[in-house]
Amino acid sequence: MVLQSMTGVLIPTTARHKRFLLVYGSQTGQSQAIAEEISDRAKQFGLVADLHCLSSTDKKFSIEKEKLVVLVISTTGDGEAPDTAAKFIRRMKKNTLPADYLSRTKFTLLGLGDSNYNNFCNCGKSVNKRLAQLGASHFYPSGWADDAVGLAMVVEPWIDGLFVALQQELSGVEGRETCSPQMGENTSDRLTDTSSKDSFTIRDHTPNVVECVSPAHNTLVQQNNKMSSLQSSTAVDTVSVCHISETANSVVSDKCEIAIGGVTKDFTNMAMADTNKYKTMSGAVTKGSETMETAAANKTVVTSVAGNSKTMVGAVSGESNTMVGAVSGESNTMVGAVAGDSRTMAGAVDRDTNTMVGAVAGDSNTMVGAVAGDSRTMAGAVDGDTNTMVGAVAGNSNTMVAAIAGDSNTMAGAVADDSRTIIMQRLAELTALDAQFADPPLGTPALPATWLDVLYLSTENESTKVELVPNGYQMAPVVAARRMTRHDSVKSALELTLDVSKLNWKYEPGDAFFIAGENDRAEVQGLIDRLNLTDIADRPFQLMLKEGTLKRKAAVPDYIRHRTIRKVFTYDLDIRSPPKKALLRAMAECCSEQQQTLRLLQLCSRQGSATYMQLMHLRQLRPTFLDVLNAFPSCQPSLVCLLEGLGKLAPRPYSISSSPLSKPGLVTFVFNKVIYDGFSGGRMHGVCTSWLDALTVQLQTGPKKSPHDCVSSTVEQLASLNIRLTPKIPVQLRHNQHFRLPDDSSRSVIMLGPGTGIAPFVGFLQQIEALRTKYTNHNFGKTWLFYGCRHKERDYLYRKELANFLTTGTLTTLSESFSRDTPEDDTTPRYIQDNIRLHAAEFVRWLTDYEALVYVCGDAKNMAVGIMRTVVEVYADVRGVSEEEARSRIEKMQQDKLYKQDVWT
Numbered sequence: 001m002v003l004q005s006m007t008g009v010l011i012p013t014t015a016r017h018k019r020f021l022l023v024y025g026s027q028t029g030q031s032q033a034i035a036e037e038i039s040d041r042a043k044q045f046g047l048v049a050d051l052h053c054l055s056s057t058d059k060k061f062s063i064e065k066e067k068l069v070v071l072v073i074s075t076t077g078d079g080e081a082p083d084t085a086a087k088f089i090r091r092m093k094k095n096t097l098p099a100d101y102l103s104r105t106k107f108t109l110l111g112l113g114d115s116n117y118n119n120f121c122n123c124g125k126s127v128n129k130r131l132a133q134l135g136a137s138h139f140y141p142s143g144w145a146d147d148a149v150g151l152a153m154v155v156e157p158w159i160d161g162l163f164v165a166l167q168q169e170l171s172g173v174e175g176r177e178t179c180s181p182q183m184g185e186n187t188s189d190r191l192t193d194t195s196s197k198d199s200f201t202i203r204d205h206t207p208n209v210v211e212c213v214s215p216a217h218n219t220l221v222q223q224n225n226k227m228s229s230l231q232s233s234t235a236v237d238t239v240s241v242c243h244i245s246e247t248a249n250s251v252v253s254d255k256c257e258i259a260i261g262g263v264t265k266d267f268t269n270m271a272m273a274d275t276n277k278y279k280t281m282s283g284a285v286t287k288g289s290e291t292m293e294t295a296a297a298n299k300t301v302v303t304s305v306a307g308n309s310k311t312m313v314g315a316v317s318g319e320s321n322t323m324v325g326a327v328s329g330e331s332n333t334m335v336g337a338v339a340g341d342s343r344t345m346a347g348a349v350d351r352d353t354n355t356m357v358g359a360v361a362g363d364s365n366t367m368v369g370a371v372a373g374d375s376r377t378m379a380g381a382v383d384g385d386t387n388t389m390v391g392a393v394a395g396n397s398n399t400m401v402a403a404i405a406g407d408s409n410t411m412a413g414a415v416a417d418d419s420r421t422i423i424m425q426r427l428a429e430l431t432a433l434d435a436q437f438a439d440p441p442l443g444t445p446a447l448p449a450t451w452l453d454v455l456y457l458s459t460e461n462e463s464t465k466v467e468l469v470p471n472g473y474q475m476a477p478v479v480a481a482r483r484m485t486r487h488d489s490v491k492s493a494l495e496l497t498l499d500v501s502k503l504n505w506k507y508e509p510g511d512a513f514f515i516a517g518e519n520d521r522a523e524v525q526g527l528i529d530r531l532n533l534t535d536i537a538d539r540p541f542q543l544m545l546k547e548g549t550l551k552r553k554a555a556v557p558d559y560i561r562h563r564t565i566r567k568v569f570t571y572d573l574d575i576r577s578p579p580k581k582a583l584l585r586a587m588a589e590c591c592s593e594q595q596q597t598l599r600l601l602q603l604c605s606r607q608g609s610a611t612y613m614q615l616m617h618l619r620q621l622r623p624t625f626l627d628v629l630n631a632f633p634s635c636q637p638s639l640v641c642l643l644e645g646l647g648k649l650a651p652r653p654y655s656i657s658s659s660p661l662s663k664p665g666l667v668t669f670v671f672n673k674v675i676y677d678g679f680s681g682g683r684m685h686g687v688c689t690s691w692l693d694a695l696t697v698q699l700q701t702g703p704k705k706s707p708h709d710c711v712s713s714t715v716e717q718l719a720s721l722n723i724r725l726t727p728k729i730p731v732q733l734r735h736n737q738h739f740r741l742p743d744d745s746s747r748s749v750i751m752l753g754p755g756t757g758i759a760p761f762v763g764f765l766q767q768i769e770a771l772r773t774k775y776t777n778h779n780f781g782k783t784w785l786f787y788g789c790r791h792k793e794r795d796y797l798y799r800k801e802l803a804n805f806l807t808t809g810t811l812t813t814l815s816e817s818f819s820r821d822t823p824e825d826d827t828t829p830r831y832i833q834d835n836i837r838l839h840a841a842e843f844v845r846w847l848t849d850y851e852a853l854v855y856v857c858g859d860a861k862n863m864a865v866g867i868m869r870t871v872v873e874v875y876a877d878v879r880g881v882s883e884e885e886a887r888s889r890i891e892k893m894q895q896d897k898l899y900k901q902d903v904w905t
Contacts, residue, residue: 483704
């Protein structure tokens with residue numbers, strides 16, 4: 001057996017099994033799944049992974065007794081450790097441990113995080129640093145995978161290199177013994193990170209750029225790249241960028257210059273250095289109002305493909321969220337590009353009339369037509385307001401133009417729906433074979449070993465009965481539901497009140513809790529119908545391990561609690577997320593049409609990594625599992641395939657918006673009902689928010705719903721029952737030690753939370769008010785709340801409550817901003833950042849003179865980053881210091897827990 005490293009070097013392996021310790025710390029199961037993948041793949045290289053959860057420390061393993069250790073650790077919240085890693089971390093942090101405690105241990109660590117949060121991979125980096133402090137050394141650089149751009153971008157190449165490094169360390173040595181590295185120098189001299197100099201990472205939204213390490217040579221694989229590593233104002237990592245071979249479908253040019261910024265996302269994405277040589281363009285992706293530009297010399301997004309390519313992944317025009325361009329039928333030419341500044345296009349939609357100006361040329365076999373920058377309408381499309389077809393396919397053109405009309409086999413222009421998307425263009429990108437791929441594609445993963453078996457039963461027995469409440473959860477009655485926004489608000493917010501008096505909860509304002517929700521009934525039925533499982537959907541089955549399975553430490557997943565197909569799809573499995581590569585690989589075996597098999601192999605291969613990430617994760621409209629299944633009609637996966645391949649339906653966290661002193665025995669929380677455009681057209685509803693809306697529809701009070709308000713099928717079904725019930729939901733308390741009011745109540749606080757980000761601050765103010773009432777002679781600090789929403793009269797959350805806090809003196813200062821009520825040319829603050837600038841001197845005085853604590857809650861991608869940038873800006877201006885010095889000051893506040901964030905993506 002031989003192993004091919006990423007540099008093409010063939011490394012011989014021995015037939016003897018070699019053991020290493022493999023441990024994981026996981027909150028939602030992601031780290032565990034990756035660790036299990038490493039364990040499964042280890043067998044292919046004659047290695048044995050001794051796999052354990054970090055919670056088993058001292059019971060199943062002791063790291064100080066190990067010679068070779070691989071850790072996979074996620075970061076949850078804003079830099080917190082997963083629950084399963086807490087015990088291990090506490091043990092490693094003991095001050096009594098000597099500096100050489102792990103001097104005989106070599107390790108590597110894969111950290112999972114999300115760069116939308118300031119403390120990216122904080123848990124993994126902290127463990128990485130602490131192990132090094134205790135004398136452990138790296139045998140392979142640690143890696144930092146970013147969920148903001150897709151974990152697979154780092155995870156896959158990191159795992160590939162890991163096995164090369166493991167074989168080097170274990171060559172010729174049995175069991176727990178290891179040999180000295182076959183390397184001339186320590187990798188830590190090559191790579192830089194704030195927590196350790198051994199690192200392997202990709203940062204920011206650069207989907208075609210990956211940092212690679214060749215352990216065999218202990219150097220970065222550069223291949224003539226001219227590399228520039230730029231740190232932005234808030235960057236925490238210094239990153240080098242390397243080349244991956246073009247045969248692996250990387251879009252990185254051998255001669256390109258690449259610069260990566262930091263957390264602020266102020267960067268320009270990778271440029272195609274030699275436009276005459278590139279084969280594939282992945283287009284561009286909008287990130288809020290900032291655009292990653294696939295560059296030509298003038299930084300215009302060019303939607304054309306040179307040479308023999310038949311594929312273009314599409315592009316995002318200017319500042320719009322529309323996809324432009326598509327796959328031409330049999331042509332090698334793509335016609336129609338987005339003009340950089342004008343955002344118009346050839347054969348496009350006239351932005352003033354929404355009519356089609358151009359058409360598809362008769363015999364050209366090309367696809368013309370696209371979307372004008374701001375119109376978000378379809379090429380050759382349906383006028384959004386009239387549903388009238390204004391474009392057509394001419395003559396004999398072999399062109400795909402947007403969508404299939406009705407039941408016809410004719411490509412007939414486009415389908416109008418609320419999202420105004422180019423449906424067929426997206427489907428074509430997903431299903432069309434890429435002629436540039438090898439056959440079979442390079443780096444096609446091995447077929448995962450199956451380990452489950454299903455036995456259908458005629459009646460229920462003890463093995464099919466399950467507890468109603470998931471493990472670790474308690475059922476809480478919903479005693480009140482209040483609509484918080486007017487019917488004409490862009491977003492609908494709902495506040496629910498839970499009775500937790502019997503749950504023995506001890507919480508504080510700032511804490512959160514998880515809700516175990518349910519999938520939408522219509523989606524579940526659609527999946528059952530697609531799989532032809534209707535006749536047995538409600539038949540009980542027994543789930544057991546497959547006899548003779550090759551999977552090591554195989555076990556029936558504990559999250560598959562139910563024992564009918566319908567209930568498993570409803571309560572246990574995530575059917576909304578795009579399928580992972582391992583599932584695509586298994587699905588490829590279930591296709592009856594060879595072309596569909598090959599395309600699925602392309603998407604799950606290493607060669608197709610960039611395409612997979614672009615289609616499944618980086619675009620705004622991501623396909624669900626059912627979308628992908630419907631796109632490959634000959635694919636008929638078995639129930640076992642889905643039980644093994646679909647992940648757990650993850651619980652959703654919600655911030656508590658109440659105080660136990662103000663409302664003993666009760667917990668309130670507020671959320672926006674999530675509605676968004678679907679990949680295949682129509683409107684999608686948030687999994688948990690639509691379910692909560694359905695459960696409480698008869699309890700809801702407050703402003704009336706709009707008669708045009710979209711409701712999920714679950715809402716419609718439950719509302720039709722007309723039965724007055726007290727619904728209960730499964731909940732689990734989640735303490736947030738890092739987002740609490742100061743122990744010293746005389747300390748002033750600044751709170752910044754737009755929209756539903758106000759939730760924890762309502763709890764803060766309730767707590768302060770209750771304490772002020774109880775301790776009338778005590779000195780309490782000042783409080784300043786920055787709040788913002790779209791319209792004052794439509795979606796101002798907790799307006800009456802805030803007014804009351806001002807009246808009682810609980811809230812010292814309230815700074816409001818309404819982004820849609822203020823004309824563009826008006827100087828009135830539209831956003832929280834505007835209010836910070838308006839009150840810059842006072843804001844900085846609170847930081848310096850009052851030593852106020854700062855709390856930020858809300859969206860991580862734009863709001864939290866924007867507020868941080870503004871705080872740095874006003875501090876520098878008011879204090880008369882450089883921006884760099886101001887940034888250092890605010891970062892020091894973060895380190896000292898004086899600037900706290902509770903944010904989400």
